[in-house]
Amino acid sequence: MSGPTEDERLRVQQLRALRRRWLRDQELSPREPVLPPQRLGPVAAFWERFLQPGDPWRQQVHKFYQGGSFVLLRVLLPAWAITYFLKYHVRKSPHGVVVANPRIFPGDRILETGEIMPPLKDEHHRHH
Template sequence: MSGSAEDERLRVQQLRALRRRWLRDQELSPREPVLPPRQLGTVGAFWERFLQPGGLWRQQVHKAYQTGSFVMLRVLLPAWAITYFLKYHLQKTPHGVVVTNPRIFPGDRILETGEIMPPLKEDPHGHH
């Protein structure tokens, strides 16, 4: 009976040794991975340099984006909303309407003088 327990113990010990060796084999040495050098085209090389952390262009683009979003969200959109509200909700006359003197037709009374406009002269030709 002790033979089967010894075999079981030996099997478990061998399995542990195999697992340890497998885990040790999974560790990479400082020289790995050995990859061939990448051949980038002109556009790829530009973006590789451009997107490196801490690059000057990257900082400038980020700063321009931050400024643009601030101006858009804090200045332009509120100004547009206020202008829209004032133009279409608070003004008494609609925007762009020019108040002119009304046309005067025959038979109308001119308010300033009280004069009544005479009828138009008939056209002697008789065509319309």
């Protein structure tokens, strides 16, 4: 009894068949991988249909759109946000505050005429 028994040989044969089948199952067929259809958003779907024929002018329109969106999102909006923040949150004097008619108090000199404002008349009222 030096060799494997009949049961052991049958077991080894079954294991080899299972391994071969498993390896065959790991190979992809030309149809695989089967992925679900990609759902595009409305803008991406438009450009997908628009660029389908591949006319040169369509490519130019797409390049112009890509460049414009880059400039808008990466240059203009950040520049506007920075300007807004600096203008309304960092500056010491608020934007748009114009002193058109400065208050004039008694004793002040009016620059245009050189006249000095006289003191206010004391008004005596019955109440405090």
